[in-house]
Amino acid sequence: MDDSRDDDAADVADAADEAMERYAGGDDLAFSEVYDAVAPRVFAIAVRSLGDRTLAEDVVQQTLLNIHRARGSFVPGAPLMPWAYAIARRLVVDAVRQRRRELRVAIGEVREEEQPRPATPHEELMAYQTAGSLRVAMAELPGSQQMVLQLRQEGATLSTMATSLGTTVTAVKLRLHRAMSTLRSALAGQSEERP
Amino acid sequence: MNTLRDRVLAAAAAAPSQPRAAALRQRWLVLSAATAVSLAIFVLAGGARPTGRPVELWLATSAGAIAVAVTAAALAFRRGSSMLGRPALHLVGLAVLTPLLLFAWKLGVSSLFPEMTRWWPDRAGFRCLSLSAVTGIAPIAAMLYLWRGTSPAHPRLTGMAMGTAAGALAWTLVDFWCPVAHAHHLLLGHVLPLVGFAALGAAAGGLLAARR
Numbered sequence: 001m002d003d004s005r006d007d008d009a010a011d012v013a014d015a016a017d018e019a020m021e022r023y024a025g026g027d028d029l030a031f032s033e034v035y036d037a038v039a040p041r042v043f044a045i046a047v048r049s050l051g052d053r054t055l056a057e058d059v060v061q062q063t064l065l066n067i068h069r070a071r072g073s074f075v076p077g078a079p080l081m082p083w084a085y086a087i088a089r090r091l092v093v094d095a096v097r098q099r100r101r102e103l104r105v106a107i108g109e110v111r112e113e114e115q116p117r118p119a120t121p122h123e124e125l126m127a128y129q130t131a132g133s134l135r136v137a138m139a140e141l142p143g144s145q146q147m148v149l150q151l152r153q154e155g156a157t158l159s160t161m162a163t164s165l166g167t168t169v170t171a172v173k174l175r176l177h178r179a180m181s182t183l184r185s186a187l188a189g190q191s192e193e194r195p
Numbered sequence: 196m197n198t199l200r201d202r203v204l205a206a207a208a209a210a211p212s213q214p215r216a217a218a219l220r221q222r223w224l225v226l227s228a229a230t231a232v233s234l235a236i237f238v239l240a241g242g243a244r245p246t247g248r249p250v251e252l253w254l255a256t257s258a259g260a261i262a263v264a265v266t267a268a269a270l271a272f273r274r275g276s277s278m279l280g281r282p283a284l285h286l287v288g289l290a291v292l293t294p295l296l297l298f299a300w301k302l303g304v305s306s307l308f309p310e311m312t313r314w315w316p317d318r319a320g321f322r323c324l325s326l327s328a329v330t331g332i333a334p335i336a337a338m339l340y341l342w343r344g345t346s347p348a349h350p351r352l353t354g355m356a357m358g359t360a361a362g363a364l365a366w367t368l369v370d371f372w373c374p375v376a377h378a379h380h381l382l383l384g385h386v387l388p389l390v391g392f393a394a395l396g397a398a399a400g401g402l403l404a405a406r407r
Contacts, residue, residue: 064207068210070212070344071213071214072219073215073218074215075277075278082279083277083279086278166348
C-alpha cells in the first residue's frame with residue numbers, strides 16, 4: 001500500500017516537474033498544469049493544518065503566485081514539489097502562528113458548550129474528546145513536527161519531505177517518531193482522565 | 196476549487212513574470228552593475244597598487260584571493276540542483292572556510308617573503324576596513340535582490356553565505372591595494388568586514404530570501 005502511494009506521488013511529481021520546466025522556459029499555458037499538480041496537494045496540507053478552507057485557499061493562491069513570480073529562477077531539472085511544499089510550509093506556519101492562540105480559545109469555548117449536553121451519546125463524546133485532544137496536541141507540536149505529519153498524510157515520500165524541509169531522511173523519521181509519540185502520550189493521558 | 200483555479204490563473208496572467216531566459220539576462224545585468232559599482236569605488240579609492248611589496252607576492256596573493264572569492268560567490272549564489280538552495284552544512288562550511296582560507300593564504304604567502312608580514316605602525320587596518328565595507332555593499336545587495344522571494348530552505352544561512360562571498364570579493368579588491376600582511380591588520384581590516392558582511396547577509400536573508 002505504501003509502495004503504491006509512493007508510485008502515485010512520484011507520477012504527480014514527474015508531471016509537475018515536466019510542466020514547470022516548460023513554464024520556466026516560457027510556455028505560459030503550462031502554468032495551468034503546474035496549478036493542477038500543485039494546488040490539490042498544497043490545499044490538502046493547508047486545510048488540515050489550518051482547519052479553514054478559506055485560509056487554505058489563500059495558501060494555495062500565494063504558493064502558486066510565488067512559483068509564478070520566481071519561475072525565471074527555476075533550476076533546470078530541479079524537482080518542483082519540494083519547492084512548492086517549502087513555500088506552502090512557510091505560509092502555513094505563519095498562518096498557524098497567527099491562529100494558534102485563537103484556536104486554543106475556540107477549543108476551550110467549544111468544550112465549555114459541550115459539557116452541559118446530557119443527551120450526547122457516550123461514544124460521540126469520547127470521539128469528540130479524542131479529536132479535541134488530538135487537535136490541541138497537534139497545535140502544541142513544534143512546527144517542524146506538524147509539517148512532517150501533514151506531508152505524510154498528504155502522501156509525500158520520506159525523501160520528498162526531507163528535500164522540502166531542507167533536512168535528511170533520518171531527521172524526518174525522527175520528527176515523525178517524536179510527533180507520533182507526543183500524540184500517543186496525549187491520547188493516553190486523556191484515557192487515564194476518563195472515568 | 197475551480198473558482199480558486201480561475202482566480203490564480205487570472206492573477207498570474209495579470210502580473211506576467213519573467214521566463215528563464217529573461218531572468219538570466221536580468222541576473223547578468225544586475226551582477227555586472229554591482230561589479231562595476233564596486234570597481235568604480237575601488238578605482239576612486241586609489242585602485243590596484245603593487246607598491247610596498249614584490250610583484251610576485253602581489254600577483255600570488257591576489258590570484259589566490261580571486262580563486263577563493265569566485266568559488267565562494269559561485270557556491271553561494273547558485274542553487275545547486277534544487278530550488279531550495281544548498282544544504283545548511285555546505286552554507287556554514289562556506290562561511291567558515293572562506294575567511295580562514297583567505298587569511299591563511301595572505302599570511303602564508305607573505306611570510307615566504309622577507310619583511311612582508313611586519314607591523315606597519317600607521318596602518319592598523321581602518322582604511323582597509325572602510326574600503327572593504329564600501330566595495331562589498333553592491334555585490335551583497337545584488338545577490339540578495341536576485342534571490343528575494345524564492346523561499347530557500349535556509350534563508351538566513353543562504354544570506355550569510357552570500358554575505359561571505361561579497362566580503363570575499365571585497366577582500367580581493369582590497370588585496371590589490373593593501374601591501375600589509377601583519378596578522379592584526381588582516382584581522383581588523385580584512386577579516387572583520389568579511390564577517391560583518393556574513394552577519395548582514397544572515398539578517399537580510401531572513402527578510403528578503405524567504406517569501407512571506
